[in-house]
Every structure is written in structure tokens, then in C-alpha cells.
Amino acid sequence: MKDRDNRPGGAMGMTRRGLMMGGAALTAALFAPKGLRAQDFPTSVVNTTGLAVTDTTATVGILHSVSGTMSISETGSVQAEKLAIAQINAMGGVLGRQIDFIQEDGASDWPTFAEKARKLLVSDKVPAVMGCWTSASRKAVLPVFEQHNGFLYYPTFYEGLEQSPNVIYTGQEATQQIIAGLDWVAREKGAKSFYLLGSDYIWPRTSNKIARKHIEDKLGLEVLGEEYYPLGHTQFNSVINKIKLRKPDVIYAIVVGGSNVAFYKQLNAAGIDLTKEKPLLLTISVTEDEIDGIGGENIVGAYACMKYFQSLDNPNNLAFVKAFKEMWGADVVIGDVTQAAYLGPWLWKAAVERAGSFDVDKVRAASPGIELTTAPEGYVKVHENHHLWSKTRVGRARPDGQYDVVFETADLVEPDPFPAGYQ
Amino acid sequence: MFDGYTATELGAIFAMQGFAGLILFSVYVLMALGLAIIFGQMGVINMAHGEFMILGAYVTWMTSQVFGTYLPGLYDIYFFVALILAFLASGALGMATEWLLIRHLYKRPLDTLLATWGLSLILQQVYRSTFGQREVGVSLPDWMMGSLPLTDMIEVPINGLLVMTLTLIIALTVGAMMYRSGWGLKVRAVVLNRPMAGAVGIDTERTDRMTFGVGCGIAGIAGAAFTMIGSTGPTAGQLYIVDTFLVVVFGGAASLLGTIASAFSISQVQSFLEFFLSGSMAKVLTLLAVVGILMLRPQGLFSVKVRK
Numbered sequence: 068m069k070d071r072d073n074r075p076g077g078a079m080g081m082t083r084r085g086l087m088m089g090g091a092a093l094t095a096a097l098f099a100p101k102g103l104r105a106q107d108f109p110t111s112v113v114n115t116t117g118l119a120v121t122d123t124t125a126t127v128g129i130l131h132s133v134s135g136t137m138s139i140s141e142t143g144s145v146q147a148e149k150l151a152i153a154q155i156n157a158m159g160g161v162l163g164r165q166i167d168f169i170q171e172d173g174a175s176d177w178p179t180f181a182e183k184a185r186k187l188l189v190s191d192k193v194p195a196v197m198g199c200w201t202s203a204s205r206k207a208v209l210p211v212f213e214q215h216n217g218f219l220y221y222p223t224f225y226e227g228l229e230q231s232p233n234v235i236y237t238g239q240e241a242t243q244q245i246i247a248g249l250d251w252v253a254r255e256k257g258a259k260s261f262y263l264l265g266s267d268y269i270w271p272r273t274s275n276k277i278a279r280k281h282i283e284d285k286l287g288l289e290v291l292g293e294e295y296y297p298l299g300h301t302q303f304n305s306v307i308n309k310i311k312l313r314k315p316d317v318i319y320a321i322v323v324g325g326s327n328v329a330f331y332k333q334l335n336a337a338g339i340d341l342t343k344e345k346p347l348l349l350t351i352s353v354t355e356d357e358i359d360g361i362g363g364e365n366i367v368g369a370y371a372c373m374k375y376f377q378s379l380d381n382p383n384n385l386a387f388v389k390a391f392k393e394m395w396g397a398d399v400v401i402g403d404v405t406q407a408a409y410l411g412p413w414l415w416k417a418a419v420e421r422a423g424s425f426d427v428d429k430v431r432a433a434s435p436g437i438e439l440t441t442a443p444e445g446y447v448k449v450h451e452n453h454h455l456w457s458k459t460r461v462g463r464a465r466p467d468g469q470y471d472v473v474f475e476t477a478d479l480v481e482p483d484p485f486p487a488g489y490q
Numbered sequence: 491m492f493d494g495y496t497a498t499e500l501g502a503i504f505a506m507q508g509f510a511g512l513i514l515f516s517v518y519v520l521m522a523l524g525l526a527i528i529f530g531q532m533g534v535i536n537m538a539h540g541e542f543m544i545l546g547a548y549v550t551w552m553t554s555q556v557f558g559t560y561l562p563g564l565y566d567i568y569f570f571v572a573l574i575l576a577f578l579a580s581g582a583l584g585m586a587t588e589w590l591l592i593r594h595l596y597k598r599p600l601d602t603l604l605a606t607w608g609l610s611l612i613l614q615q616v617y618r619s620t621f622g623q624r625e626v627g628v629s630l631p632d633w634m635m636g637s638l639p640l641t642d643m644i645e646v647p648i649n650g651l652l653v654m655t656l657t658l659i660i661a662l663t664v665g666a667m668m669y670r671s672g673w674g675l676k677v678r679a680v681v682l683n684r685p686m687a688g689a690v691g692i693d694t695e696r697t698d699r700m701t702f703g704v705g706c707g708i709a710g711i712a713g714a715a716f717t718m719i720g721s722t723g724p725t726a727g728q729l730y731i732v733d734t735f736l737v738v739v740f741g742g743a744a745s746l747l748g749t750i751a752s753a754f755s756i757s758q759v760q761s762f763l764e765f766f767l768s769g770s771m772a773k774v775l776t777l778l779a780v781v782g783i784l785m786l787r788p789q790g791l792f793s794v795k796v797r798k
Contacts, residue, residue: 134615136725138623267770296769299729301720302517304510304650305764305772312495312503325729328625328721336647336719338637360625360721364635 103420105163113162113424118194120425125160126167127152127415128187130198130208135175136324141200143356144222144408145170146395148197151412154390161416162425169193177207184208188215194425195220197411200404202226202270209234218427220411223404224351224373226273227484233427235414235434236454238407239374240484241274244351246281247459247476248372252317252349253286255474260289262315262346264306264322267295271321274351277489278319284488291315296322301329307337310346320350327357331365341464342368349461354402355468363468374457375406375444376470387443400468406443413439414449446479454482502643511761513650516657518753520715521730522737523664524708526749529738531681531701534592535603538610539734540727542706545583545613546576546713547722548621551628558629566631569714573656576714577707584706588699596698610727617724625723634718649718656715660708661750667704668746677701740780742790751791756780 110122119126129148131141152166160166169191171183180199187193188211195218199205202225212219212233219234227240252258261282265271275293282288291313294306303326310318322330334341334348341348348369355377358366377388377400387409391401414437419425422433437449448456456479462470495503525539536542550572557568587609595602634652637645668674676697679687688694713727720726741752756776763772784790 133623134618136728138618139625139723142623294768294770297773300769300773301716301729302510302514302761304513304647305507305761306769308503308506308510309765311506312499325625325721325723325726329719332649332719333647335635336637336649338639338645338647356624358627360627360723362627362629364629 103159103163108162108423114194114426115424116426117192118425118427119192120164120194123164124167125162125164125419125425126169126191126193127412128184128191128193128196128198129168129170130173130180130183130187130196131170131200132173132175132204133170134172137173137175137200137204139360140356140404141173143399143402143405144197144200146399147222147391147401147405147409148412150391150394151409153394155412155416161419162423166412166416173199173204177203180204181207181211184211184217185215188212188217194218194419194427194430195415197222197408197415199223205229205234216427218415218430220408220415222408222411224407226270227486228273230452230454230484232431232453234453235411235449236482236484237410237414238404238455239457239459240454240482241277242483242486242489243374243454243457243459243480244372245274245278247480248349248351248370248461249278249281249286249319251372251461251474252347252370253288256316256344256347258288258316258347260291260313260315261317261319262291262310262313263293263319265295266298266300266321266323266326268298271295271323271352274321275319277486280489296326298324298326300326303330303333304337307334307339311337311339315346318346318348320348321352322350323352327353328361331361331369335365340368341366344368353464354404355400355470356402356405358464358468359400363464363466366464367466369464370473371462371464371470373403373460373462373470375403376460376462376472377401378462378469379444379460379472381443381445383441383445384443410439410442410447410455413442418449448479450482452482452484454484456481499643502641505644506646507761507765509646509650511758513647513653514757514761515754516650516654517716517719518733518737518757519661519750520653520657520712521709521734522741522749522753523660523746524705524712525734526738526741526746527664527708528702528705530745530749531677531705532698533599534596534702535599535606536705537603537607537731538587538613539706539709540729540731541610541613541617542580542584542709542727543713543716543730544617544722544724544727545580546710547628547717547726548617548626548713549576549579549710550714550717551621551626551722554628554630566633569631569634573711573714576710578710580710580713581703581707584709585699585703587706588702592702593695593698614724614727621724623724625721625726628717628722630718652718653715656711660711664704664708664746673697673700736777736780740784740790742792745790745792748790748792755791 114120131145132138156165173180187196197220199221200223205221221234222237224238224244263275265275279290282290351372353371417437418430418434422429434449435451439447450456459476459480460472461474462472528534528536553568553572557565591605637647639645676692680694680697737753741748760772760776763775
């Protein structure tokens with residue numbers, strides 16, 4: 068076990084040879100460091116579609132914004148993906164081949180994402196791309212991936228309502244992030260009334276729609292208000308007054324980006340002390356990354372519903388956090404999406420080795436059922452619908468910008484991108 | 491929406507809402523004043539105004555780091571030092587910009603728009619490379635956080651009070667400088683008739699540089715003040731630029747009084763609508779109203795009558 072703990076994200080849950088059967092720890096210790104040998108998998112066999120795979124390397128794409136507005140959020144994902152690739156290479160690569168990567172910058176601009184995706188697929192012929200962050204960028208590259216039969220690992224929690232044969236969604240779709248959290252706050256905190264608030268675009272609106280259906284129809288509780296502010300809005304005093312007037316038990320906040328900072332600072336300045344839980348604040352849009360900018364003292368006491376927190380206390384995560392800090396500096400923070408991005412290369416490696424091929428069609432066919440026992444969030448599994456089975460967790464913000472995990476679902480939550488009854 | 495509330499509750503809410511409107515008013519005035527000076531007095535459309543603001547915010551952040559590390563005893567007052575440093579930093583950058591870039595483009599006003607937009611992109615990338623892509627959290631001394639409970643129900647945010655006070659001081663200072671000082675006299679003379687002002691011995695280039703510097707310096711102060719209510723990141727300046735232009739154009743480009751009147755009317759309409767409608771609808775209706783009024787009065791609320 069000790070060996071495995073020292074090697075972050077060490078063993079893959081399942082390979083083509085079914086190495087899992089011998090027990091994860093043993094497998095990791097005996098087989099993983101050596102990896103598979105490339106000569107056992109001739110390039111002519113594992114690459115029949117002319118991909119960028121040679122006898123020694125397999126070149127994947129990384130497509131995120133490292134300039135422009137979204138670089139704030141996407142930097143963590145790039146770092147996580149590079150860490151995963153470095154770790155996979157250190158233990159022998161994929162089918163005996165080292166992973167090389169070509170990184171392209173989406174520049175926070177959706178047409179640029181589509182253009183770069185086309186370049187990666189058509190000119191570079193990469194067998195897989197780790198990339199995109201916002202739904203808008205994913206929607207922009209989707210036709211490109213479907214036309215050229217690419218394979219995208221998309222890390223962000225998002226609104227659902229999508230299931231492409233060319234995408235593996237390593238983040239949560241909306242119901243995985245929302246429902247367990249609402250159930251928890253109703254059950255444990257006795258919440259009866261909610262005020263829904265969000266930035267004005269598709270993800271908060273779809274999420275709040277699901278939240279409202281769940282609150283009203285499934286829980287039989289009350290929604291006192293629901294409203295949206297333009298992206299980048301910086302003045303929240305009016306809505307804070309409205310919240311004071313309506314006195315909801317829970318503020319359900321899906322405010323994003325720069326607005327986030329303004330919202331929590333003004334909430335604090337208006338005398339709403341979140342640690343008193345009157346009202347309690349539950350958010351699905353603030354990870355450790357965002358708290359960096361908001362300032363821990365402004366959001367202490369708020370609850371966030373995620374699948375991953377940096378403070379998770381399990382051997383996988385301790386090793387992951389340690390490796391991440393060694394590679395990217397001691398003061399980096401790791402949010403939910405960063406962890407989901409880290410899963411991408413690992414899931415791809417597992418699928419490729421299960422398929423015994425880099426060909427996209429075979430990797431796609433091999434993907435459902437792939438398991439990772441070494442994910443920092445714990446055990447995850449790829450569903451038939453290309454999303455992950457994951458646990459939902461609730462964390463409470465500490466003044467130092469980290470979360471204390473106060474609740475996690477007993478079982479993995481099934482992904483349901485087209486939830487019946489919530490549309 | 492007011493069923494079941496007592497008169498005192500409603501009174502308290504309206505008092506707080508009125509105060510929210512005043513805070514919004516102060517924020518608008520503070521962010522628009524610098525632009526109004528530059529746009530109104532010099533006719534330069536400074537698209538990099540938001541980035542000059544964010545420079546002030548970053549200076550505040552650095553000051554807080556320095557005080558936190560070396561002068562923790564004086565941490566409570568670091569903010570005032572930061573305001574001055576922010577003014578100096580943004581002002582100096584503004585004067586350098588005027589000297590290197592703007593003065594070559596006075597005869598091509600549309601090109602200044604492009605040039606300053608390019609400058610804003612460059613500055614964003616400079617901030618990103620220097621301070622990192624993520625937002626920095628500017629921590630404030632304890633006394634600046636939280637709220638003052640006036641009655642059981644009415645609570646006034648302290649940072650709002652500070653922004654209002656600061657706005658008042660800056661507005662009065664700018665007013666005094668423009669209308670009571672020799673510099674202001676020169677600025678107004680140059681605005682009214684540049685060749686004549688030059689002919690009577692005013693150094694118009696120097697006046698321009700000073701005006702641009704002061705405008706940018708005020709943007710820096712605004713940025714420092716907004717660390718209390720908003721975010722500080724490489725692109726945070728973009729959050730303010732649209733509202734800033736809206737206020738200045740609506741007020742009438744050449745009039746500081748117009749800027750203040752316009753900030754007041756827009757902020758009051760917006761905060762009133764936000765309370766009764768949702769946030770996005772309030773914004774839409776405010777913009778529609780502004781567009782409508784500008785169609786009837788293209789010169790804005792106030793305009794200076796000049797013989798061209």
C-alpha cells in the first residue's frame with residue numbers, strides 16, 4: 068500500500084487485461100510502474116485511422132483558454148491535465164507509448180475554440196483532446212468533434228441536456244450537483260424556503276430550473292424568489308435588500324465570475340453573517356479557486372455543493388494534492404473542475420488500454436464501464452451516457468479559503484443529463 | 491409583494507433601498523469622473539479607462555501586502571496610503587500614455603479609440619503576466635467591513651459609506667480644480683478653443699498631459715475604492731467600462747455636472763427597477779430609457795454651448 072500512496076493517481080482501475088482482478092494495491096505495485104510494452108501493441112494494429120500515434124509516442128491535444136477572461140478558471144484545468152500526463156508517462160505511458168501533447172489557446176473566444184479544435188483534429192490528428200471549460204466553448208467545438216470524429220474530455224460541471232458520442236463529461240451534470248444538496252439542506256437544516264439567484268446565462272438558468280422543480284414538486288417547499296443578473300454585474304445591494312425583506316431560509320446562489328466577488332463582499336458588508344445561517348447560503352458555483360479572489364473572510368460559513376474539495380481526506384487525494392503542489396507551487400488551490408480535468412487523461416488511458424487501440428471508435432466503445440479507483444474524489448465510473456458516476460458532497464467554507472466536508476452521499480449518484488420531470 | 495409586512499419593516503427596507511441607490515450613484519460618479527475629464531475635456535475616448543482603474547486596485551493589493559508584512563501595526567490605515575499611491579501610479583501611467591501614444595493622435599479621434607483599446611488589451615496581458623491569471627483577494631482592515639446598525643432593521647454597509655465619502659471628496663476637489671484653479675482655467679480654455687489658447691501663451695501640450703494624467707489618476711482612486719465592493723483581476727476593468735461610458739455619454743460629454751446628474755438618474759432608476767423587477771430586466775429597461783432619451787437629446791443631459 069505504501070508504494071501506491073507514494074505514487075499519486077497510481078493504478079488504473081481496469082485495463083484490458085483485467086488487472087483489477089488481482090486486487091488494486093497488488094496490481095499497482097507489480098504491474099503499473101512497468102506499464103505495457105509498445106512492441107506488444109504494434110502501431111499498425113492500435114492506430115488504423117492515421118492518428119498521431121507512433122511506436123513511441125501518442126500526441127493528445129490540450130485546448131483551454133490561457134489568455135482572456137476565462138484563463139482565471141481554465142489555468143487549473145491545464146495544470147491538472149499536464150500533471151496527469153506527466154504521471155502517466157512516469158509509469159510507462161499508454162500502451163507503452165509516452166503521451167505528448169500539443170497545447171492550443173482558446174483565448175476565451177468561442178470561434179477560436181472551434182478553429183483550434185479543427186486544427187488539432189485535422190492537422191495534428193490527435194486521438195483525444197482534453198479541453199474546454201464554459202458550455203459556450205463546448206457547444207462551439209461540438210460540431211467539429213462530431214464531424215471529424217474527435218474525442219473530447221470535458222471537465223466542467225455543467226447544465227446537462229447534452230450527450231455526444233464524441234465527448235466524455237468528467238464533471239457533474241446539473242442533477243448530480245443540485246439534488247443531493249437540496250435534499251441535504253432540507254433534511255439536515257430544516258430549510259423551508261429558498262431564494263434562487265444567478266448570473267444570466269444558460270447554466271444558472273437551467274440549474275435553477277431543476278432546483279425549483281425539485282424544491283416545489285419533490286420536496287414540497289417554497290421558492291420565494293428567482294432572479295438573474297447580467298454577467299459581470301457588480302452591484303448587488305438591491306437584491307440583498309430583497310432577500311432581507313423576504314427572509315428565505317436558504318439563498319441558493321449561482322453567481323459566477325467577477326460578479327461572485329462583488330456579491331459576497333456586499334453580502335458581508337450588508338451585515339449578513341453566513342456563519343449564523345440566517346439565511347443559510349448554498350452555492351454550486353464557488354470552488355476553492357473562486358474563494359481566492361473573493362477572500363475567505365467574505366464567504367466563511369457558506370455551503371457549496373460539489374463532488375470534490377481540496378480538503379478531502381483520502382489517500383488518493385492527499386497524494387494528488389501533494390503532487391499538484393510539487394509541480395505547480397505550494398500556494399495553488401485546487402477546485403472541483405481542476406480535479407475533474409485531472410481525470411481526463413487517466414480515463415483516456417484506461418479506455419485505450421481496454422480497447423487495445425487508439426482508434427476513436429474503439430476507445431468510445433470501451434469507455435462506458437471504465438472505473439478509476441485512484442481518482443482524488445474517490446471511485447468513479449463512466450456511465451453509458453458518457454458522464455461519470457460520482458458522489459455529491461457539501462462543504463462549508465472556512466476563513467482560510469478551504470472547505471470542511473460536512474456531507475457526502477452514501478452511494479455514487481447516477482448521471483442523468485436529460486432528467487425526466489425536471490424539464 | 492408587500493403583503494404581510496408591517497409599516498416599520500417596509501420603511502426600513504425602503505430606507506436601505508434608498509441607501510443602495512445612493513451607493514450605486516457614488517460608484518457611478520467615481521468611475522465616470524476620470525473618463526468625463528478625459529472624454530469631455532479632451533475628446534479622447536479612452537477605452538483603457540477600466541485598466542487604469544484596475545491598476546489602482548492592484549496598487550491597493552500590493553500596498554496591503556506590504557503593510558501586512560512589514561507594518562502590521564499600521565494595517566488599519568493602509569487603505570488611505572493605497573488611495574494616494576493608486577492616484578500616483580495611474581496618473582503617471584496616464585501621462586506616459588499621453589506622451590507616447592495619445593498626443594500623436596489628437597487629430598484622428600477615431601484612432602485614439604482603437605489605440606486605447608489596444609492599450610487596454612496590452613495592459614490586461616501585463617497584469618496577467620505580472621499578477622497571475624487569477625483574481626487577487628484584497629483583504630481590508632476589520633473596521634472597513636460589516637455594517638452599522640442604525641436601528642434594529644436598518645443596516646448601513648460601511649464600505650458603502652466610505653465610497654460615498656470618497657466620491658464626495660473627489661467630486662468637490664475636481665470641481666474646485668476645474669473652476670477655481672489656474673490649471674482648470676487653462677483646461678477650459680484649451681477645450682473651448684485650442685489655437686486661441688495656444689496663442690495667448692497656454693502650453694496646450696502640457697495642459698493635455700496634466701488633464702489626461704488627472705483623469706487616469708482618478709480612475710486609479712476609483713479602482714482602489716472598488717476593491718471594497720468588487721473583484722480585482724486582469725480583466726475586471728471590463729466590468730465597469732460599459733456603465734462608465736453610459737454615464738458619461740448620457741450626461742453630456744463636456745459637462746462634469748451632467749456626469750453627476752446622469753449618474754444620479756441612472757443609478758436611481760436602476761436600483762428602483764432592480765427592487766421591483768429582476769436584475770436583468772432592470773438593466774434592459776434602464777438601457778432602453780437611456781437610448782430613448784439620447785435619441786431625443788443626442789448631446790446628452792447637459793451640454794456646453796460653444797461656437798464651433
